[in-house]
Amino acid sequence: MKLIRFIGVLMALAVFFSLAPVAMADEDTVTGSFTPLNVLPTVTAVNIYDSGNSTITNVSPQVYYFVKISAGDGNTIDDIDQIDVHLFLDASGTDPVSPGSGNVTSCGILTWDKDGGGNEWTIDAGTSVTWSVVSANCTKPSNMMAAIGEWIFVMRVGKVATETPAAGNWDVYGEAIDGSGSGDLYTRDKEMLWYGEIATSATAPFGGVNNGSGFADNVNEVTDISVTYISNGNFDQLVKSDATWDGVTFTADYDSTGTCDDPQEFSLMAYDSDVFGSAVQVDTTGVNIDNTGTQTDEDGIDITVNTLWLKIALVFSNDTYSGNIVYIIADR
Amino acid sequence: MASSLKKAICLGWLLALFSTIIWVAPVQAQGGFAMSGSFYSQKLELPQGTSLRTPDIYVVVFNNSDEDINVKVSTNTPPGVTIILQEYEFPLAANSQKKIDIGVDISMEAVPGDYRIGVTAEPFKTGLTGIQIVGGAGQEADLTITGDYGVLNVTTLSPDGAPVPARIVLFRAYTDENFEIARTDTGELDLNVSPGDYLTRAFIAGRQLAEESFSVAADEHKGVTMTVKTVYFEGFEVVPLAQRDTGEMVLANVVCSINNLLDAFTDVQVNLVVNSDAQQENVNILNTSRLEQSQTEINYNYIPGNGWQAGTYIFKLELEIGGQIYTTSQAKGLTVDETGKASLTTVGGGTIDSETSTPTPTSSEAADTETVPGSSFIWLIIVGVAVGVLLIVIAVILFVRKRM
Numbered sequence: 206m207k208l209i210r211f212i213g214v215l216m217a218l219a220v221f222f223s224l225a226p227v228a229m230a231d232e233d234t235v236t237g238s239f240t241p242l243n244v245l246p247t248v249t250a251v252n253i254y255d256s257g258n259s260t261i262t263n264v265s266p267q268v269y270y271f272v273k274i275s276a277g278d279g280n281t282i283d284d285i286d287q288i289d290v291h292l293f294l295d296a297s298g299t300d301p302v303s304p305g306s307g308n309v310t311s312c313g314i315l316t317w318d319k320d321g322g323g324n325e326w327t328i329d330a331g332t333s334v335t336w337s338v339v340s341a342n343c344t345k346p347s348n349m350m351a352a353i354g355e356w357i358f359v360m361r362v363g364k365v366a367t368e369t370p371a372a373g374n375w376d377v378y379g380e381a382i383d384g385s386g387s388g389d390l391y392t393r394d395k396e397m398l399w400y401g402e403i404a405t406s407a408t409a410p411f412g413g414v415n416n417g418s419g420f421a422d423n424v425n426e427v428t429d430i431s432v433t434y435i436s437n438g439n440f441d442q443l444v445k446s447d448a449t450w451d452g453v454t455f456t457a458d459y460d461s462t463g464t465c466d467d468p469q470e471f472s473l474m475a476y477d478s479d480v481f482g483s484a485v486q487v488d489t490t491g492v493n494i495d496n497t498g499t500q501t502d503e504d505g506i507d508i509t510v511n512t513l514w515l516k517i518a519l520v521f522s523n524d525t526y527s528g529n530i531v532y533i534i535a536d537r
Numbered sequence: 538m539a540s541s542l543k544k545a546i547c548l549g550w551l552l553a554l555f556s557t558i559i560w561v562a563p564v565q566a567q568g569g570f571a572m573s574g575s576f577y578s579q580k581l582e583l584p585q586g587t588s589l590r591t592p593d594i595y596v597v598v599f600n601n602s603d604e605d606i607n608v609k610v611s612t613n614t615p616p617g618v619t620i621i622l623q624e625y626e627f628p629l630a631a632n633s634q635k636k637i638d639i640g641v642d643i644s645m646e647a648v649p650g651d652y653r654i655g656v657t658a659e660p661f662k663t664g665l666t667g668i669q670i671v672g673g674a675g676q677e678a679d680l681t682i683t684g685d686y687g688v689l690n691v692t693t694l695s696p697d698g699a700p701v702p703a704r705i706v707l708f709r710a711y712t713d714e715n716f717e718i719a720r721t722d723t724g725e726l727d728l729n730v731s732p733g734d735y736l737t738r739a740f741i742a743g744r745q746l747a748e749e750s751f752s753v754a755a756d757e758h759k760g761v762t763m764t765v766k767t768v769y770f771e772g773f774e775v776v777p778l779a780q781r782d783t784g785e786m787v788l789a790n791v792v793c794s795i796n797n798l799l800d801a802f803t804d805v806q807v808n809l810v811v812n813s814d815a816q817q818e819n820v821n822i823l824n825t826s827r828l829e830q831s832q833t834e835i836n837y838n839y840i841p842g843n844g845w846q847a848g849t850y851i852f853k854l855e856l857e858i859g860g861q862i863y864t865t866s867q868a869k870g871l872t873v874d875e876t877g878k879a880s881l882t883t884v885g886g887g888t889i890d891s892e893t894s895t896p897t898p899t900s901s902e903a904a905d906t907e908t909v910p911g912s913s914f915i916w917l918i919i920v921g922v923a924v925g926v927l928l929i930v931i932a933v934i935l936f937v938r939k940r941m
Contacts (some may be wrong), residue, residue, distance in 0.1 A: 241776050241777070241778050241790065242776060242777045242778070242879065242880075242881070244774060244776050244881060245771070247774070249771055249772055250771075252655050254743055258594075258742070258743040259704070259740065259743055260740070260743055260745065262715075263575045263578070263593070265573040265574055265575070265597050266573055266771075267571070267573065267597075267599060267634065268573065268597055268634065268636075273772065275772070277772035277792075277794075278774075279774035279775070279776035279790065279792055280776065282864045308907070311672050317842065326646055351794070351834055352774060352792035352793065352794065352834065352836070353771055353772030353792075353794045364571075370578070372713070373765065396578070396714075397576060398575055398578060399573060399574050399577055399676070400570055400571065400572075400573040401571060401674050402569055402571035402572075402599070402601065402674070403569075403570055403571070403672035403673070403674060404569050404570065404601075404602075404672055405671070406669065409668045409669075411668065430670060430673065435571070443675070443737075445593070445657075445673075448881075450668065451767055490611075490613050491653075491655075491657060491675065492655075509913050525666065525667075526668065526669050527665065527666050527668065527669075528669070529659070529661060529667055529668070529669050529670075529671055530668060530669070530670050530671075531657075531659045531670075531671050531672070531673045532670065532671070532672050532673070533657060533672075533673040533674060533675050534571075534572075534672070534673075534674050534675075535657075535674065535675040535676065535677065535678065536577040536675075536676050
């Protein structure tokens with residue numbers, strides 16, 4: 206009988222030991238030496254956002270954008286040493302790999318360097334002075350012990366980043382780098398929009414003009430009007446006039462036909478050289494004086510011999526007139 | 538009559554002799570007035586009697602000079618067409634920029650056909666005397682006015698059919714390019730469109746969640762519904778942890794983030810599904826009564842019920858809401874070789890995408906000692922079963938001996 210009791214106790218202990226691990230599994234821990242495999246970081250998303258937090262397809266040079274890259278690392282994102290985002294030209298639309306080096310017209314490389322110190326956020330676009338990253342507004346994940354995080358670059362594309370009106374486009378390449386490798390991701394097919402900039406400090410000193418005069422070589426002529434054009438694509442040079450010029454007492458009306466038959470009418474001809482025979486009649490919406498402009502460098506192209514010819518009607522009141530002549534850079 | 542003519546001639550001569558007009562030299566230093574934006578790149582195709590409003594059609598005006606200026610924007614359109622700007626004149630500080638959204642109104646009187654419409658911006662100053670030369674910038678866009686149209690309704694719904702206030706963006710689709718023509722943040726878009734091909738996308742928190750392509754015919758009433766899932770997995774990784782001395786696989790650390798972009802959900806579970814050559818396991822790793830609009834980190838240590846066997850393990854996460862699978866993660870692969878060492882593999886391709894398959898104790902990333910909750914599970918089972926079996930064997934022997 207005692208033996209049967211003893212056997213019963215043994216059986217109970219057997220059942221207890223068999224079930225105990227299941228009951229304890231959720232709570233127990235074990236201590237040992239483990240080595241986490243150094244997994245490569247991954248890039249789960251990289252894209253360009255506008256100030257409204259919408260992804261964009263079209264990129265305007267010199268506009269502030271937010272380039273967001275989400276990267277993960279199974280060893281925590283603190284393992285990531287460097288984040289790069291390349292914004293580069295895909296001239297033929299064939300989705301190439303990134304060129305890997307900055308260029309003023311074709312590639313800007315944004316970098317977050319964990320050990321960068323004062324240069325934690327940088328941009329490389331070759332010789333460019335107009336690509337920029339706003340370091341003070343860039344952000345990195347607040348919790349570097351997490352498995353995934355988001356880095357945000359605030360940046361501007363350079364003035365002459367090549368416009369992509371046809372098959373070409375721009376691609377975004379994001380790369381997260383840790384001690385032994387990297388993970389990356391491409392986001393393709395952004396369009397670089399046209400950018401045109403114009404600058405002039407020229408004057409139009411017509412001086413005293415005789416009634417009924419104008420539209421002849423060296424008559425009411427102002428030349429050497431210097432205008433600087435900067436563009437990332439093809440552009441036209443246009444000239445227009447205000448519809449009216451105001452005197453102290455009188456008002457002059459622009460005549461787009463150039464005949465100035467009626468009193469107080471005036472008109473202009475213009476060209477990008479001083480050859481009167483090539484001059485074109487100016488209107489009030491913009492007439493093309495040159496349709497051959499192409500992509501410039503960041504310093505632009507100076508057209509230094511722009512010339513204007515003024516004509517006024519025979520009947521025209523003596524006054525000092527004020528108004529605008531507008532040189533225009535326009536997309537083509 | 539002759540007297541009047543003589544007077545007029547005399548007056549003309551007097552004017553010619555004495556009315557020398559003074560054209561004051563302009564004195565305005567203009568530097569760096571610029572324009573960019575998407576307006577010029579549009580191929581607008583709009584029916585008569587419609588309006589176009591979208592922030593994706595715009596110009597940006599830059600004052601890159603060192604002085605504040607005023608800017609005047611003028612438009613150039615055919616009869617019946619109006620370009621709508623928020624502002625036609627505005628101040629622009631030195632070294633600043635301004636985005637101007639461009640809308641287009643097509644009246645019923647507009648004549649169908651192809652046109653070019655334009656926007657020009659130019660700086661101006663008030664109170665200056667003389668003829669000023671200034672630099673302006675402009676863009677032109679293509680516009681086609683059609684007489685035919687279809688009626689379009691686009692909505693976003695959740696998987697269970699409830700309306701979702703997602704951002705809907707509608708594009709006119711051409712062979713090589715798409716042009717945005719409308720957007721809303723309400724989850725519903727109604728408008729008349731010209732016949733043709735279209736693409737619509739749905740976004741929440743800047744993330745694209747759905748996309749549909751379709752065509753609209755003349756006089757057609759077209760309804761398009763996009764189903765959007767507002768919870769998704771991100772950063773799903775499986776990190777093998779090996780014994781430091783032997784390099785043998787001990788456990789897989791599963792990390793992931795659950796992103797909930799919109800409303801909170803109730804009764805949410807996350808299951809880890811592991812398929813191996815030997816078995817399939819489904820482990821509940823998160824069970825919450827409420828998943829808020831936020832990012833939730835998951836970190837779970839996995840050991841197979843039957844221990845690590847040589848072969849390939851495929852890991853996947855499933856998110857259940859109300860008992861129904863709402864979304865799944867991508868799959869991750871892990872291979873354990875005959876020596877018990879693990880390496881990551883791409884699922885389906887079989888190629889190795891990790892830098893090493895054998896952890897090295899000398900690695901700077903090697904943990905000296907880690908306490909891993911739950912990692913003793915298999916050892917407890919083994920020891921417990923062994924003790925239990927031993928006790929049963931002793932009991933059986935004693936029982937048999939008593940019988941004998």
